[in-house]
Amino acid sequence: MTVMQEGAAGQELAFERPVERSLVHRRAVTEVYVTDTRPVSGIRFAVAAQLPRSHRYFTDHTGYAAPDRLDRGGRTAPAGATGAAGPAETTGPDGDGGGRPAAARTTATAGGSAAPADGFAADPLLLTECCRQAATTVAHRYLGVPPDTAFLVTRWTARFTAAAPQPPGGGPDELTLLVGATDLRERGGRLESATLDVDLALNGTPAGHATIGAAYMPSGRYAALRALRRTTPPPLTSALPPRAGGTVAAPGAVGRSLPENVVLTDATPTPDGATARLDVPAGHPAIYDHPLDHVPAMGLIEAARQAALYTASRGERALLPQVAGFDAEFGRFAELDAPTTVTARRRGPVAGPPAGHTVAVDFRQLDTVICAITVTLADTGHRPGTRDGAEARRGARR
Incomplete structure (x- = not known):
């Protein structure tokens, strides 16, 4: 397998626009958070992502259970x-008829912060989705995984750290992900599985680590399975x-x-x-x-x-x-x-x-x-x- 070195190593990551939606397996452009990638060294790659300030799913959180919605048991x-x-x-x-429970x-x-809880900087599931998008982009852009491929997750671990500082001027949060690929296994000259280790930094401060075990299967073999x-x-x-x-x-x-x-x-x-x-x-x-x-x-x-x-x-x-x-x-x-x-x-x-x-x-x-x-x-x-x-x-x- 040849690791593709698209882009120049050492260049600063850009947060200007999302990457092609096909690279992260999304249909809606609004669901694409990765904005740029760069090779670092060997099989390590830097990925940029901008977090949404407001999102109907990823920033829909409460700090409290609603006791009036539970019975006494x-x-x-x-x-x-x-x-x-x-x-x-x-x-x-996407409707307008639903309000938030009182x-x-x-x-x-x-338009506000995506921070869901005291002591944490961003929704852990949003960070997890960014890890998925980063690992998927790296697989397509650098590891030679073709578009007609089913991505299967076999295992996933993650740890998240304390809150990062707010970005200067109150702008959107910027996430940098350092992705390393190990345990690369091929079949017929095509990447079959890999382990992706991801280090996260939010607004320049360490935010966590994730490890993803992934399998890559041609669409025809996936359908047969x-x-x-x-x-x-x-x-x-x-x-x-x-x-x-x-x-x-x-x-x-x-x-x-x-x-x-x-x-x-x-x-x-x-x-x-x-x-x-x-x-x-x-x-x-x-x-x-x-x-x-x-x-x-x-x-x-x-x-x-x-x-x-x-x-x-x-x-x-x-x-x-x-x-x-x-x-x-x-x-x-x-x-x-x-x-x-x-x-x-x-x-x-x-x-x-x-x-x-x-x-x-x-x-x-x-x-x-x-x-x-x-x-x-x-x-x-x-x-x-x-x-x-x-x-x-x-x-x-x-």
Whole structure:
């Protein structure tokens, strides 16, 4: 395999415009955050990304669970009941009819900061998406992976650090990602798998690290693999109804304010955690930017985060912790036409920094674990008037 050295090493990264959307596997230009890339040395590459100031999904967060949306046992109130959030399909992802629940307090307003919680600089899932886009761009631009390739994630770990300073003049956050490729394996002269190590710096300050295990499969071989493991062709999200059914979890109990961004239904506390059903809205503009035949890794990681936060809230504590990291193993495809049970269990404390605890989240289809994600929660939460809320309000007035 020949590593392509497109662009000059040592040149300063630019944040002027997004790269081609095909490089990051996005259909909407508004969902492209990578702006530039440069080779560094060997098989290491620098990637630039600009974070959105406001986003209907990535900056839709609350610092508080909404107690009025939970019954006394901590379960989600039925849709239509007093204080309950309505089903997500009543307001389309791009509609104007949905308001934020009155009890939910967000840490980002239109044009404001993307910071979701006290002590953290940006939404960990937004940073995770930027890692995905950076790794995908590097694979196409430098590692010779052709366009007609299915990208499969086998494992993903991430750790996020404390808050970075605001950019000068209150501008949008600028993220730099240093991507290193190791464990390169080829088949017939074509890259088959690799490990991508990503170091993140937000506004010049270290923001975390991620490791992604990726497999690259020609589209024809991918289709054959999907057919081999199923008795019928897999459906596409574009052919499915908006929701599979069930009672959508209360947004405030999973750290969201918009029901359309909740991916769990029929959530119920258990003595050591919670259970729920996976239900990613089929038309979700960020998770399903284009039609897919399975739930992608980003959808499963979001579901694990929500399950961990639901376990933390239980309707009894108002201050939700922040995700400080995760360790994910993806064993099988998350099929769209099979019920998926989500089980979260509290695990032990972690010393940090930041200090916190872990929640183990399993995803099962037909009594088989298809994915296991351990979420690390930091013992911190948003407080009105701290950096996040105040900066968001100031940013909205700029």
